[in-house]
Amino acid sequence: MAVIGKIRKHSVILLVIVAVALLAFILGDFVRPQNKHLSEFIIIGKDKINYYDYLDQYNYYSDLLKKNGSENVEAEANDYTFNEMVDSIIVNNQASPLGIMVTAEELRDLMAGEKPHPYAQRFFGGPEGNYNMQLAQGFLDNMDQYDSASVANYLYIEKLVEKETYRNKYLNLLAKSFYTPKVFARKAQEENGMKALVQTAQISYSHELVSDDKIKVSEEDLKKWHEENLYRFPQDNELRNIEYVIFEIKPSERDLQEIETEVREKYAQFVASETPQLFVNTLIDSRFDSSFFKQNELPAHIDTLLFNAPIGTFVEPFIDGDYWMFAKLLATETRPDSLHVNFMFIANEGMQNAPRKKEEAKLLVDSAFLALMNGQSFYDVANRFSDVKPDPQNDSLRVWLEDGSDQIFFDRSTAQEFFDTLSNFMPGIMTRYESKLGTWIFILNHKTAIEKKIQVAMGKKLIEASTETFDNIESAANNFANGIDTYEKFDKKVTESNLNKRSFERLTAMAYNIPGITGSAREIVRWAYDEKTEKGNVSNVFNLNNMFVVASLKDIYPKGHMALDQVRSFVESMVKRDKKAEILTKNINASLAKTKDIHKLATQYKSTVDTVNVSFSDRNFGHYGPEAGLIGKIFAQKANQSLKLFKGDMGMYLVNVMKIDIPSSLQVDKNQGNSAEMFNQQQSMMYQSKIQNSAMPALRKLYKIEDNRYKVF
Template sequence: MALIGDIRKRSGLLTIIIGVALALFVLGDFFSNSSGPGSSRGNNIIAEINGEKILATDFNQRVEDNMEAQKLNTGKENLTADEQFQIRQQTWDQVVNETLLMEEVSKLGISVTTEELDDQIRGKNPHSYIVQSFRDPKTGQFDPASVVNFLQNLDKVDPQMKQRYLMIEKAIKEDRLNTKYRNLIGKAFYVPKAFAKRDYEARNTRMNVRYYGASYTNIADSLVKVTDADFEKFYNENKHKYQQEASRDIEYVTFDVLPSADDRDKINREVQGLYTEFTAADNMIAFVNSTSDERYDSAWKKKGSLPYQIDSLMFNSSIGTAFGPYIENNTFQMARLVDVQTRPDSLKASHILISYNGTNVNPDTKLTKEQAKAKADSVYKLVKTNGAKFDELAGTINDDQTASKSKGDLKWFADGSMVPAFNSAVLNGKIGDVTLVETQFGFHIIKITGKTAPIKKVRVAMVKRLIEPSSKTMQDVYTQASQFASEAKNMEGFTKLIEQKKLTKRLAERIGVDQNSLPGLPQARQIVIWSFNKDTEKGSISPVFDLEGRYMIAVLKDIREKGTPTLEQLKEYIEPMVKREKKAETLIASINKTIKSMADLEKGYALLGMKADTNEVTFASSNLPGYGKEDDVIGIMFTLKQGQMSKPVKGNQAVFIIVADQITPAPPKDDLTPEKRMLINAFATRAQREPAEALKRKAEIEDNRLLFY
């Protein structure tokens, strides 16, 4: 993250030295303490992939490494719960892919030699991970000398940095193995001339065709009666098309934990008493920090930037004026005018930053704080006497790598957006002044280059108290939820109880084992784990789940295991297709009865309400103009001879009668090189993206992650 961006956010600076390469390890926190749900079972096997056991402790270390890399890449100090969960999933995908890849390349004898790896790191054309990680901070260009210097001193560098480099080296090796494996598959594809000729003819043989469609919509669904035998027949013929991953359906009810009338009355009395103290407090910062839900904000506010309830009052009152309490966003708020000043709204400056070891600005610096101070003093004196030197030094010795690219220029920034010492120096100085200040980032030699015209600003102290439920209210709601769970007993009782208590029943369908949230419930992993527990049966009532502000009880409505779904699970979904089959039978019978030959066609299609179309079609086409995807219909078209009429053909959208009016063969062609190349390139593209998924489908994976998170 650029230094100036961090100064503006007034937070610590993390400089990414090995940023882009570590993006391969974009991942997060997991197993950070050993007392997770998996350890309680005394089981350290998180997975078994084709017989290879994956230890939870190894997975733990992998995720911890990835989490640190993610923090470096994003500049974040902490990751949200959703980010952490997503990172766990990405880590899992990495482990599975790498395990399967290593197994395959081992069988095939594919390897990366030491010399080859060294060439990827220090050769004439180094790997992109190296190029991205070793750039000159001033020019942004790859610096081969820095790679050599780094490797020569590898045993002397910070252990954490050494570990990051070894992660890059490992990633390069794995990338090379993966590239070789994919290339082996891609290059193994051969296109015989007969295949190329067939593809050429499929794309270039053309048929002028008439087709007459009897749409399934001509028969209302309500008129179609289907039997269990019809469902059974369709299911048995098509169940291979509906393979599924394991999933669960649940119904659930929530009990929101909201402040009671007593809670609101109690908070109101407390806030009224607090307001009296607020108006008389001498140390406003200490008072706000000890009584408010939010810490004291010292920012200067311009007109229009305060809440509408207090904006006009604060800009037209004397210091000490207070207002409140009032309620906004379910929060009691009170305000007091602390100070009024006329200040610029925006400032402009350039700077030269001299950091030291421990500031985390420039990991390469070896300067102590005292040495950095001495260097900053020297630079300050030089630019004070020779102003022309400022731009030169700001671009060459500046530890703020972003600012160094613009000769130290920070552009315009809002008053108050920099760290306090920096902001005050620019605010209190004159345009053209050069000054020296210290911040947590090091020592800044600052040249003030601009200020906007001063405007009236105010500093306002705010005390905020959230109106939240008391412990008693939370316990009362939990008791209600617990009573509901104990009385429900089963699915029928669950539904009946909801009706009696006039609660709202919600449904979550096809919950996947990897989900972390449900509709309206952002942190619902514990519910997913419960629903997939081997002891949770269909119709089971869950315990009470605490979901931060609400309690939830669920009933397991359906269980879908991986593989072929049951007819009952598919019945509602396939009903339109089953009815379509019955419609097709009816339409085919009508067409056969009415159109027996070409002579019956013109009169017959009109009598049956069929739609007539004429188009030119190739065998390689997937879409039939006017109807969409109709592969089977187009395939049957090209079995006809010129002038021949088909029997009724069942399609996706209609039943068709087809007449092949004219067939134009593909022009003769001897050189089929372009066709071969096109087929080879298409396969090569698939070879780049599909092997990993193919290996997963073939693999035997025992996934025990639900025991751990």
Template structure:
């Protein structure tokens, strides 16, 4: 069942993951209360999206083992949203074109001679290859009355996902099959990679004019903005806010209190006979106690525990935000890894733990009497993966198995037949081989995190509340300065952001920002981690082409370069007047001439400088022995003279060039199709009012 559910979740996340989809930017807190969005008039129900988001989150937990932080949650939500939108956009095109997967084709994908790769990966034999008999056995089981209803539903959902993916493949095949590379494309590509240009250039760097000497005017900004307006298209509404934060970190009294709390535990910790239970009751961090070798403990313990006596107490000490005390429970010299095999018996099906232990003892006697361990494992072990291999678990190091089993097998001698009970059942096991030898210690650690007390939090909150109470529409900056508090900024935040620079958990602040007007300050004190925050909305950038005012600060460096370029171009133009060669131009302009050999159009880099697309492009469109006009490049303003071209051998067979270009087009086609569908789509994103 676990495998089938994993398949369903995995396939649900397959498909074509789009980049950020165009979002509306209208008010996020009005309108439909049940639909989280809309694509070309098709509504997205909050319940449907929420279900997919839950599947994505569960899959992430299973695969990564990480905790779900606000940043991770935001990433999962964004990925799931984009995948959901992409499916809707593609499915609309698929339905419009009448693309289907017929019954015979579906059957072939599931149980034909060459089933879908997703199915093949789930039904493998002992050799790791697809096992058709296992698939057939499973399909037959689904047809019986004994078939689990949930498992059957999961399988049907999985098949539906396979069919959807197949339709998407067909749609993309229609697009890619229409791609064509002609002989002229191949010839141009060949020349771009093989035609060589030899030229001399002189350059006046932008850095030669100090920034302080450039005074930018409104006309300078307008000229640049109007020439690059389409570059400032905002795909989604963004907002910026400034904020004051009051730090509620633990005080000296808080620190002393937590340390004293840990110190009180030392005596009882030293005296207890049940260290594991003591840790479970008193420690913030729960966990099984396992043997570890040098280098696996945190540094403070690693330096003392391997030379200490059993029962030694270390601490209290401070580490990773907590006060801790550690106890050496045991130390021993043992193998680093072992090769072992086992037979696993299920107490539930045997009628209880006692009967399972009795069965393990009976199997043990059979093996001791000469019966094959491997044969009995295949016959009796409920761990089918190892059972089919004679119970073989392979070679593994300490910590690879659950603690109870780990302790047992690493304490056993090679050849011994022993029994241990874990949460999985009763194991009859045998260590076949031991490798390596190191000293290992078992350490119990009790920790108490250092957090601010309610008294500390209340005091800091009161300061933040007093600051908020002192504000009016016009005095935010003045009050911050009076309180000697730095004004921090969160710029260009989108509506579903969970964190911003400086604030790990900022979701409530972001929600407030998208309900407010420019200049508003927050109507409450927000808690974010150990900080209390008061914010003011400083900017709103609507969806669409941004105004000059919105991008003025952003484009300032480029505008300054543009003004410098005009001045340097004028300087070169004066030097060009009356000059007959590049050396004369450089001498008059106060620059130097640099010769370049064997430059190709496909790699427009000037050695020692940077990629200069405009300069190299102009070179390849020039005639030899003519001075160019000033060209404003990336690093400065250039003037060049072309010496010669070296043409490659005639292209007689363009098949390879066509294939290379076609491959590049094929790789880009999927993203290009999705971009085109997104640009055309009318998408409304209401996630901000739900999430």
């Protein structure tokens, strides 16, 4: 009491202090500089997406992905949100000046017409997916009578339909803009019909005259070739090259022995227990699940031993993944897997913002029950009495209740208890279920076929490192990181400590996965892309999922073109190829000065003479592999001229062009005209397909997109 008295005595001073602090907090957002990264979270040319708008969309996609059981919610939600918002801005900028639009009448027809958009069809399809046009149009005409959540869901779907329709109109316009004039089509046909018959002998780049040990490549050679061929190595985004060491948190041999001993002791107590389901709840890693399981739903070892076993059968301790497990068969039943019901919920005081008293709630329940008994539609009664309102996606509050699921209920035990009760009723029965939270009214419509299920008490023990082992591994990671602040020191200490160093050369700013690291690696990625992280820096110890990680930023590869180090092995192979070609060209030309006999030359260079039929449209030159450049050179020759030497990608080629057939484009008969028209149609279809798949990535390159997501996510 004395303390309270003192507080009261100084309450005015306290209120003043709180008021000043609160005012400072409120004004802080106005007086402090605006966070640029939040207002300019993503910049697309002159347009901007702020963080809060992005987050709203991201959260929506995250919820959808979680409901669908996605394993990579954060990464997928980010991709969906980024693509949808960025593409929407780009398409609007491209399509708006062209007069493309989606009218209100068109949108209504897409949402509630005879041929609705697939999104609308699913939205108004109810739980069984049967689209109801009358229901859809009724919803649009009376939207103000529906709850805000249903309206918000509808408006979001409508916006998606509008954006997709708008985008498709623009892409269709692009696709239909393609046309190949008949003269060009005929010319392309002519080129595709060009054929040649050649004699050839290949002198491979693996020839003994130019074996790798005889070819010397300098750093200047590599730099020169790389600079001359930069066009081959576009890099649309900045990349980072990191090297890292993983200290995996694994149980020691002593830990494993102690865990097994503990499990076997617990199993003995489990066997002796008269209430195994309660005993399971005393274990740290176990909770009793009262559900009944179908065959193949339980861990394979338990399922095999117990599904057809007598009640009371035990499964001795065994290892399943990261757990020790043991089990006992408690019961078997034949029961349905799902129940199809109509339901409504009338909340007690305090639930669903219900202001009513218990007596008022009971009166509502009785009134709803009586209305249903008198034949009124469930939909109308639910609209009047239920605190969970029907919506167009579920027009009569219908749902399939699954055995073992906590659908519509607020806890799993309540759901299972009611399912057990309702599964014994016949379809058509109406019943109520009361709890502290409120009252459910159900009509049982259908039951799936009954099948055998078993109830099992399962004990589990996680196989994990002890606290002592964890501390030892953490200490090892900290000792490694201590005193190293450059890549050179990092690399040296890895060697001295005989550790396994890993590398990831193409780390993007929004990467979620790094090889060898379980779970999300975003913390490492954010460090690598932080503005304060410089090339050669070494990180602190990252405490991730079951491991500690120390990383070093080895290199930064700016946007534009790939650096030589990124493509060094490829460049080196190309430089060697060119040097080999120079040596072989010099030697073979000297031989050609003495003889033009391809057979003698083939013998001299330990090759064979081959006859190849080749078309101008071919990618491969016979069995020698891809040689597009060589094929082009062949068709630039005339038949029956002297033997020529050509440089190819796979080797040097002695070529004797024996025959070339080139269809004439001067005379175009009806069949050729029809053929040209067919070719034009094929090209148009290919272009349309390309537009659908490649237009948006190509358009993104036209806009300067600044993506700051990596600073937050």
